[in-house]
Each structure stands twice: as structure tokens, then as C-alpha cells.
Amino acid sequence: MSGFRALARKELLRFSRVSMQTVFAPVVTTLLYLVVFAHVLESRVQMYPGVSYRVFLVPGLVMMAILQNAFANSSSSLVQSKMTGNIVFVLLPPFSHVEFFCAYVFASMVRGLTVGVGVLIATSPLVELNVAHPLWALAFAICGSAVLGSLGVLAGIWAEKIDQLSAFQNFVVVPATFLSGVFYSINSLSPVWRDVSLANPFFFMIDGFRYSFFGQSDVAPTTSIVAVLAALFTLSAIALMLLHKGYRMRP
């Protein structure tokens, strides 16, 4: 347990030392999405009755920021350590696999949630947003960041170079978040694309999170949370199995 604490503390310090790049920059980027999309589409689109597009957009953007930053934290920490060789500092100690995994995921969650809160604060002067179900919001934010933190650990275990990691990020994580209904309700899609979206775990995180604010969503929040927990369970199981085998970490 003390091993977990030290490793988690190290990981937290690692990103907070460069918070300009790891927290403020993503907040600004997300803010730009809001300004541009809301400006272009505000008068033309309405996804939910009684909810302006600008307001509709914010929860999705907050969740996207949480997810992308949670992923970035664990994955880049592991890959950077592999490349610089200082990964030995965390491979030599007697961490249990669970301890190791949880420390990286925990720090990822903190980074994701910090950016999420940052986006909420930054957007508050631009949109008036009320939270209908705060506990649901918290549940989705926490579980969603945990899923992406775990996916980041998986990517970090697998990737041996930065370009492999950015391939993973650009061809898996970014498309999956963009196509998960951040910018639209999947009810506005053709039936085929609607079904495809339902196979995307990211969709349930966004949709569930949006439900917490508006009390309306494309699918029921209980369905979403079950889907998110299933994703979390699957990814954690795979990551722990790979750590146990020493796959690519202890070749």
C-alpha cells in the first residue's frame, strides 16, 4: 500500500510540475472548440428540446477533455520512462501488479478530472449550466477517467516508441471520442451510424455525463454506467494480465 502511495505521488508530481502543458493547454483547446462550434451551429441546431446547442455542447466537451487527458497521462508517462530507461526505477521495486496499475490509473484520473473542472470553470462565463444529477455526474466522470487511465496503461505497456503511442492516440482514442456524440445526439444519426455508436464505450460516458446535467439522454443512465463499468473491468483485467506476464515491460 505504501508503494502505491509513493508511486501515485510521483505520478501526480510529474504532471503537476508541467501543468501549463498538462492542464492549462487542454483547457484552452477545449474552450476553443466551444467558441467555434457554438458560434457556427448555435442558431441552426438543437439537439434536445429546451437546451441551446452551446449548452448542449459543454458536458460533452468536458467529458472529452477528461477522457483524453486521463489517457495521455498514464500512457505518456510509461512510454517516456521506457524510452529514457528510467522505467527501471518502477520495475525494480516490489509493487504488486494491482498496486502498480492503480497508481498510474489514479494519477490519470486526477489529471483528467482536474482538466474537466478547469473546462467547467473556464466555460462558466459563457454558458449557464445547471447540474440536474450531481452524483451521476461524479460517477461518470470518475468511471470515465478510470477507463481511459486504464487504456493509457495498456497503450503504455504496448508502445515502445512515442510514434507508436501517438498512432494509438490519433487512430483510436481521438476518433472514438469525436465519434461518441460529443458534438451531437446519436438520435440525429442514420440508423446504421446510430448502431455503430452504441458499440463505442465512449458514447456511454458522454451520454451518461450529459444526462447528469440535462436529465435527458439518448440511452438510460443505468445502461450507460453498466457499459462503462464493463469497459473498465475488461481493460483492467487485460492490463493486469499483461503486467503479470511481464509483456513488453520485462522482455
Added chain:
Amino acid sequence: MSANSPVGPQSALNASPAIEVRGLAKRFGKLQALDHIDLTIERGEFFGLLGPNGAGKTTLISIIAGLTRADAGVAKVMGHDVIADYRAARRALGVVPQELVFDPFFTVRETLEFQAGYFGAKNSRAWIDEVIESLDLGDKANTNMRALSGGMKRRVLVGQALVHKPPVIVLDEPTAGVDVGLRMTLWKFIRRLNDDGHTIVLTTHYLEEAESLCGRIAMMNRGRIVALDRTDALIKRHHSLNLRVRLIGASLPAALRSRCVASVDDTHTFPLDRFEEVESTLASLRAANCRLLEMELLQPDLEEIFVEIMRTDAMQHAKGAQ
């Protein structure tokens, strides 16, 4: 042994050696980096692992440290299997890696504190202070790792291996790139740890260093152990002495010329098996009217033995390949 001895009261495992390796094999593609190695290092030893570049020393250490998985064989640290019982094995082991690695986000003290935390070391503050002092890093304690010179980074690596006071300490070329002054301080520190009961395993390419420090030495070549003995026995194993003389007067008599292994101008070297042969050799020289201008008795050193063992091994390998 004192109450806080690193070995500790582990009655069931008391008999187990510090490091035990059986049939260890590792292949990288076509290259057999380790070829079924057996090795036992007892508790309290100061052990040297020598060998040319690519011999497999680091690979062996990596397997013992759990950084790499062996293809076959078992490795144990203080009786704990490095795979099945990896947590106990790693707790018992401190490793100074060969590569000069560091985490650029942190200062020297943070680096050491984190490492202590990873091992669950409690109340490590005083010990960390002592490590910093002993490694002469006092004035750099709050400096970022990036801003240290190579030799200083190496010292921090040594410190990181010691923060949890492991009973077994493995140093993979700890003195590469370290200046003479610090080398002495470092060895004094490591010796003290050895006196306190820590087992030390060391690889180095400075053979005089190994000769003066290590009680026992294994020489590796192409993934195998080609010599393993007490350091003094290893040195005595071949011939024991060289007598070097510089002469004036008559030239070397034929009887002596055949025993001479090296003649440069009027300086000649005779290998001797025993010390008593010095007298008889000098007597023969006198009888031949040679006058002695200078005389030197050369003890064989590890370097000579090393070169000889590697040459023999290469010859055997060549024969085997035919």
C-alpha cells in the same frame, strides 16, 4: 550479527544463499546471451562478475532483478524465486543499473525519497541523509537531476539502490565515468556495507578494482562462466611470478634464453613457478658473468589472468566450431 542486520531473522531461509542461479538461459533472436548458467553467491560475499563487452553480465543481472525473463532456469535472491516470489526477491535486492538513467522531473533528494517509498521503507529520512553524505552529494541534494554531471548521476543511481537497505546489492559498472576521488569514497562506503553483512556483487572493467575488492570472481564469456574461484586462487592458478632483470656485461647464456618470455634490449623477463627459483636464476646469471643493473619481481595481476582465460576460451570455442 547485530539486531538490525540486513540479513534478519529468517530462520527458515537462513541456509539459502544470497543469489542462486540454476540453468539460466536467455536468447535474443539468434544470439544465446546466457547459456545455461549455474552460480551461487553466499551471503556476505564481495563477488566480482567480470567479462568482456557482450559477455552476458548485464543480462544475468537483469534476470536476477526481474527486469528480463529467462527462457529457462531459475534465479533466487535470498531464497526467493524472482518470478514466483518476486516481491520478497525484489525487496532483498538493490541494483545499480549500467545505463545512466534518471528522471528529469525531480531533484536528487526527491529521487531518493520516491525510491525509498516504492520499497515501503519507513523512517528513511536519516538513512537518505547518510546516503547523500556518503556519496558526496550534499550540495546537490536539491538540484534537479538534469543539472548533474554524468558522474553525479551515477552516484544518485548508487544511492537509489541503497535506500531500502537491501541485504544484496548488485552494482553494474558503478564506477564507469566516476572520478578517482569519488571511486575511493564509493568503495569505502560499499566496503562498509559489506562489513555490515550486505552481500555485494559487482561488475567492472577496471580489473585492479575487482582484484582489490572481491573475495571471489566469476569470469564470463559468450554467455557462459569460464572461470570461478577465489580471487587469490585465480591469480595463483597460472604461473605465479615474473622476474625482470636488466643486465650489463655478457649476453644471456643459451640455457637462460630459452626460459625467457620477453627480451627488450638488455631487459629480460623470466616466468617463475615458485619464489625459490629467484635465487637459482640469479645464480645462473652470475655464473654466466652477467651483471645485474636492475631487478624487479612482478606479481601476476588479474588483468593478465583475465586475458589468458579469455584467450583459452576463444581457442576452445574455435576448436569446438570446427
